Amino acid sequence: xxxxxxxxxxxxxxxxxxxxxxxxxxxxxxxxxxxxxxxxxxxxxxxxxxxxxxxxxxxxxxxxxxxxxxxxxxxxxxxxxxxxxxxxxxxxxxxxxxxxxxxxxxxxxxxxxxxxxxxxxxxxxxxxxxxxxxxxxxxxxxxxxxxxxxxxxxxxxxxxxxxxxxxxxxxxxxxxxxxxxxxxxxxxxxxxxxxxxxxxxxxxxxxxxxxxxxxxxxxxxxxxxxxxxxxxxxxxxxxxxxxxxxxxxxxxxxxxxxxxxxxxxxxxxxxxxxxxxxxxxxxxxxxxxxxxxxxxxxxxxxxxxxxxxxxxxxxxxxxxxxxxxxxxxxxxxxxxxxxxxxxxxxxxxxxxxxxxxxxxxxxxxxxxxxxxxxxxxxxxxxxxxxxxxxxxxxxxxxxxxxxxxxxxxxxxxxxxxxxxxxxxxxxxxxxxxxxxxxxxxxxxxxxxxxxxxxxxxxxxxxxxxxxxxxxxxxxxxxxxx
Amino acid sequence: xxxxxxxxxxxxxxxxxxxxxxxxxxxxxxxxxxxxxxxxxxxxxxxxxxxxxxxxxxxxxxxxxxxxxxxxxxxxxxxxxxxxxxxxxxxxxxxxxxxxxxxxxxxxxxxxxxxxxxxxxxxxxxxxxxxxxxxxxxxxxxxxxxxxxxxxxxxxxxxxxxxxxxxxxxxxxxxxxxxxxxxxxxxxxxxxxxxxxxxxxxxxxxxxxxxxxxxxxxxxxxxxxxxxxxxxxxxxxxxxxxxxxxxxxxxxxxxxxxxxxxxxxxxxxxxxxxxxxxxxxxxxxxxxxxxxxxxxxxxxxxxxxxxxxxxxxxxxxxxxxxxxxxxxxxxxxxxxxxxxxxxxxxxxxxxxxxxxxxxxxxxxxxxxxxxxxxxxxxxxxxxxxxxxxxxxxxxxxxxxxxxxxxxxxxxxxxxxx
Numbered sequence: 030x031x032x033x034x035x036x037x038x039x040x041x042x043x044x045x046x047x048x049x050x051x052x053x054x055x056x057x058x059x060x061x062x063x064x065x066x067x068x069x070x071x072x073x074x075x076x077x078x079x080x081x082x083x084x085x086x087x088x089x090x091x092x093x094x095x096x097x098x099x100x101x102x103x104x105x106x107x108x109x110x111x112x113x114x115x116x117x118x119x120x121x122x123x124x125x126x127x128x129x130x131x132x133x134x135x136x137x138x139x140x141x142x143x144x145x146x147x148x149x150x151x152x153x154x155x156x157x158x159x160x161x162x163x164x165x166x167x168x169x170x171x172x173x174x175x176x177x178x179x180x181x182x183x184x185x186x187x188x189x190x191x192x193x194x195x196x197x198x199x200x201x202x203x204x205x206x207x208x209x210x211x212x213x214x215x216x217x218x219x220x221x222x223x224x225x226x227x228x229x230x231x232x233x234x235x236x237x238x239x240x241x242x243x244x245x246x247x248x249x250x251x252x253x254x255x256x257x258x259x260x261x262x263x264x265x266x267x268x269x270x271x272x273x274x275x276x277x278x279x280x281x282x283x284x285x286x287x288x289x290x291x292x293x294x295x296x297x298x299x300x301x302x303x304x305x306x307x308x309x310x311x312x313x314x315x316x317x318x319x320x321x322x323x324x325x326x327x328x329x330x331x332x333x334x335x336x337x338x339x340x341x342x343x344x345x346x347x348x349x350x351x352x353x354x355x356x357x358x359x360x361x362x363x364x365x366x367x368x369x370x371x372x373x374x375x376x377x378x379x380x381x382x383x384x385x386x387x388x389x390x391x392x393x394x395x396x397x398x399x400x401x402x403x404x405x406x407x408x409x410x411x412x413x414x415x416x417x418x419x420x421x422x423x424x425x426x427x428x429x430x431x432x433x434x435x436x437x438x439x440x441x442x443x444x445x446x447x448x449x450x451x452x453x454x455x456x457x458x459x460x461x462x463x464x465x466x467x468x469x470x471x472x473x474x475x476x477x478x479x480x481x482x483x484x485x486x487x488x489x490x491x492x493x494x495x496x497x498x499x500x501x502x503x504x505x506x507x508x509x510x
Numbered sequence: 511x512x513x514x515x516x517x518x519x520x521x522x523x524x525x526x527x528x529x530x531x532x533x534x535x536x537x538x539x540x541x542x543x544x545x546x547x548x549x550x551x552x553x554x555x556x557x558x559x560x561x562x563x564x565x566x567x568x569x570x571x572x573x574x575x576x577x578x579x580x581x582x583x584x585x586x587x588x589x590x591x592x593x594x595x596x597x598x599x600x601x602x603x604x605x606x607x608x609x610x611x612x613x614x615x616x617x618x619x620x621x622x623x624x625x626x627x628x629x630x631x632x633x634x635x636x637x638x639x640x641x642x643x644x645x646x647x648x649x650x651x652x653x654x655x656x657x658x659x660x661x662x663x664x665x666x667x668x669x670x671x672x673x674x675x676x677x678x679x680x681x682x683x684x685x686x687x688x689x690x691x692x693x694x695x696x697x698x699x700x701x702x703x704x705x706x707x708x709x710x711x712x713x714x715x716x717x718x719x720x721x722x723x724x725x726x727x728x729x730x731x732x733x734x735x736x737x738x739x740x741x742x743x744x745x746x747x748x749x750x751x752x753x754x755x756x757x758x759x760x761x762x763x764x765x766x767x768x769x770x771x772x773x774x775x776x777x778x779x780x781x782x783x784x785x786x787x788x789x790x791x792x793x794x795x796x797x798x799x800x801x802x803x804x805x806x807x808x809x810x811x812x813x814x815x816x817x818x819x820x821x822x823x824x825x826x827x828x829x830x831x832x833x834x835x836x837x838x839x840x841x842x843x844x845x846x847x848x849x850x851x852x853x854x855x856x857x858x859x860x861x862x863x864x865x866x867x868x869x870x871x872x873x874x875x876x877x878x879x880x881x882x883x884x885x886x887x888x889x890x891x892x893x894x895x896x897x898x899x900x901x902x903x904x905x906x907x908x909x910x911x912x913x914x915x916x917x918x919x920x921x922x923x924x925x926x927x
Contacts, residue, residue, distance in 0.1 A: 062563045062714045107855065154797045158790070159567045166564035166713070179686045180794040186690050187792075191697050191713050205686045213690075216701060262667065262684065 065166055072142045073126075087133055089140030090413045096137075097144045098122070098396065099164030101175035101185075101196075102388075103152040109340045110200055111149070113389030114175050116381050118145050120373075121396035130404040131397060131432040138400045139407055141415060146170055152177060154184035161185040165194050171418070172196065174223075174395050177388065179203025182220070189219040193418050195425070197395045198222040200388035203260070204229055207448035214444045218422050221441055221450040223395035225359055225387060226462070228260065232267040234457045235333070235357065238465060239275045239308075241458070242485055246494055247507040252281035252304035252329070254295060254311075261310045264334060268308075280304055289314045292321045300328050310334040316347060323350035326499040332356055338468060341384040344479035352479060353497045355467040359387035360435050361481040363474070363491040364464050370434045384481075390435045398430035398439050426450075436462060457486050464489045542888070543881055547823065554725055563717035570717075570790050572833045573724040577731050577782040578806070579813040579825025584735050585775035586811075587819035588744065589768055590751035590911040591640050594653040596779060597806040598636075601659055601798045603629040603780030604787040608691040609678045611788075618692055618703055622784040629780020630773050637772030641765045645918035653804070660795045660803040663687075687794030694788045695719035703788075720789040727785060728826070731778050735822045738774065747771055748820070751910050812865045818875025820907035827877050835861045873908040 072093040100118045102111035122143045129135035137143055146168045148160035157176060164170040165188070176182040177200040186209065189196050196219060198206065204227040210217050225231065243251070253272060255265040265284060273279050280302035285295060299307050307329050311318055315337040322331050332355030337343050339358050343351055360366050362374045362384040373393065377385050399421075406416050406424035416424065430439040437460070440453045454460055465485040469492060474480045482492035496508040503509075533539055537548055557569055582596045607625035610616040616624075636655060640648050667684035670677045682688055696702025697712030706715040738744060746767045749757045757764040787793045800806035809832070810825075817828025839860050842853040853860075872879045889895065 062558050062561060062566065062717055064710070064714070065562050065564070104855070106852070153801075154792060154794065155567070155571060159564075162564035162567060167562065178796070180792070180796045183686060183690065183794065184792045184797060187693060187696070190700060191716060203686050205683070205689070209689060217690075258685075260685065262664065 087135030092140030094141035099170035099173035113385035117389035117393035157181035199392040207451040211449035224391035250278040252299040257284040312336040358466040394433040566717035576826040576829035581779035588747035595656040598656040599779035600783030603783030607784035625784035626781040630777040633773040633776025818877035
């Protein structure tokens with residue numbers, strides 16, 4: 030009897046269990062994501078006006094359309110690199126909407142209105158992916174611009190592939206994305222980089238700079254201190270291979286810890302070695318190093334790749350201690366990389382009361398280059414609709430952008446290049462970038478603030494190199510010439 | 511009557527045992543807390559119905575974090591062997607599978623188990639010193655290990671071929687990682703192991719497949735870890751946390767159990783790490799180990815403490831709280847006057863503050879507080895006075911871990927005198 034009831038109970042228990050398990054399974058099967066309705070705008074509210082230089086009515090085959098573009102910037106409200114990216118996107122979009130694509134005119138991209146949408150990557154790969162997905166799928170962005178860390182760029186690659194979305198990198202220099210585009214073109218042809226030039230090219234540019242200027246500026250003996258963080262590895266590797274062939278003496282060659290706060294021991298070593306220049310690469314430790322170098326009146330010059338010095342507010346942050354510090358940069362508020370650079374810088378300063386970091390001008394160029402490529406493709410193919418993203422890849426590969434503010438000519442490397450879809454770059458001497466910026470005092474430009482002058486290369490020179498006045502140079506030294 | 515007493519002493523027939531198991535699994539007759547747990551699981555299953563595919567990244571990450579939390583809990587929450595660098599195991603699993611795929615052409619279906627295995631070996635290598643090292647020293651070892659691993663990624667950036675053995679002929683990839691491994695799920699023509707529909711439908715299906723795979727893994731890990739920790743091995747784990755000498759006095763080899771806990775934890779972490787890189791995460795030190803190579807490990811500890819250490823289920827609740835807090839704070843559009851900082855920019859500070867509050871006011875974690883409060887409410891509804899319930903003496907799991915740590919520290923200091 031007991032067994033019978035036990036069986037019966039077991040059956041009923043099993044049935045009940047199966048019933049609930051079945052309900053759970055059915056729920057799982059029924060579960061599915063919601064579907065997004067595609068965002069679409071209706072373009073400009075008023076009809077087109079304005080014309081191009083020749084006075085003829087500009088073609089507007091894309092009228093009535095709205096194209097959303099996304100900006101993927103780290104902390105676009107507070108972090109200078111992210112702020113510069115978003116602010117420059119706003120400027121580029123407003124200009125295109127108002128005056129049309131450079132060289133074509135009208136309004137927007139052949140009549141299509143551009144709408145910018147901001148995404149905040151928080152400099153985290155996971156957030157970058159979530160924001161990319163939001164911009165593309167929720168906000169309906171046709172393309173995205175930005176990403177400051179290469180890890181963030183790589184994290185969005187699979188989503189780029191799935192959604193077939195073009196992304197143009199504007200602030201990360203790591204070479205890996207371009208390498209992947211070359212190796213797995215069909216999957217990842219969607220990625221382009223408008224700048225900066227990749228870190229291997231930047232390292233080559235540093236050697237080229239030393240080769241041309243070390244002798245002129247009196248740097249016979251050079252101490253090399255490279256902060257020990259991975260993005261600076263290409264510089265340390267290349268300098269280790271070649272710097273001794275360029276300058277007479279390299280008495281110190283070290284990787285400084287990314288946690289260095291007290292520079293006295295390292296500066297003592299550099300100073301006692303008799304080095305003329307302390308060639309640094311500093312991202313995280315640059316502020317403390319500059320303050321201590323200046324306060325201690327060290328008997329050597331200092332510069333190289335100094336990330337904090339690229340920010341306009343740095344002068345204020347270190348109360349002018351950065352005077353004479355030099356750094357590689359893409360563009361400075363003073364340079365005329367192209368005839369349009371200064372106009373952009375002035376308008377940016379007027380509007381945002383500061384100057385942009387390198388990421389801003391690059392993003393500005395990227396948005397305008399993209400717009401021009403689209404317009405060109407539409408006109409060349411007699412289209413009356415917005416080109417597909419597949420076609421935009423072809424357009425970006427095909428056309429050259431000559432209206433930039435950083436590089437006189439933006440042309441992406443072809444798929445067969447080792448680093449595909451990167452900005453084409455040959456040498457500093459030929460292209461004029463990177464520029465070598467030095468913090469100087471120039472009363473003609475600013476009464477009570479430092480000026481980010483450029484002393485090299487020749488075509489982007491805005492001032493001569495200056496020497497710290499506390500160093501006692503021999504009479505035949507270039508400082509006294 | 512006799513049958514029931516037999517079943518209690520384990521002498522029951524197979525039918526009765528099956529019946530007992532089924533009774534335990536019957537949602538209607540199971541205790542309320544289990545029913546709530548099942549409801550939670552059902553919510554996890556149904557969550558995607560309320561979301562768009564572009565919103566699925568967060569929940570999928572949450573599920574992975576929960577698995578990582580459970581992996582930490584089984585060794586640190588149970589045996590009290592505090593690991594401060596648990597992301598080491600996730601990275602070993604993830605990188606192994608990614609490199610096998612990218613540089614040796616081995617499918618993730620094979621690479622993932624190998625990644626899991628290698629993480630297990632990593633667990634053995636860390637677990638062995640754990641037998642000799644006490645509290646603070648072991649913690650220091652676990653803290654350093656992911657940082658060393660990250661340095662190795664950079665050191666062998668371009669190639670790892672010791673003695674000519676091509677382990678990673680194209681290198682570990684430095685800060686940017688070894689590249690983009692094959693995805694388990696992707697849209698049609700994406701080259702994924704399982705290619706789904708094309709277009710937007712494919713994007714939806716990929717997001718769902720990634721989520722449900724992670725969820726399936728979470729349930730599997732939950733069942734395995736619950737089974738282990740609720741078995742006699744789990745009792746030994748807890749005993750090790752409470753009093754290692756007592757375990758030895760009982761004639762049990764505590765070292766063996768500690769090692770087992772480490773390897774089990776590492777295997778779970780390695781498996782999840784390997785699945786992670788083939789679903790939603792690109793392998794890179796920042797992506798897997800987190801900010802400063804340590805953030806993920808810290809997040810995992812916070813999740814476990816929030817939810818409740820030494821419970822296995824706690825980290826799931828902790829991960830949900832972790833995600834919800836992040837969402838809520840991120841959505842607050844308010845700037846704190848005097849300091850002029852937006853609340854949203856304060857992340858993850860409020861979360862860390864919440865973790866500290868839990869440490870001080872509810873060291874048992876949210877799970878235990880929830881169960882106790884629930885019992886009190888039920889008792890009061892029945893008009894009874896609540897006098898504590900079974901398992902509540904474990905409220906001090908975190909307290910025990912800290913006490914164990916203190917004792918070991920005291921012993922070390924005394925030895926030095």
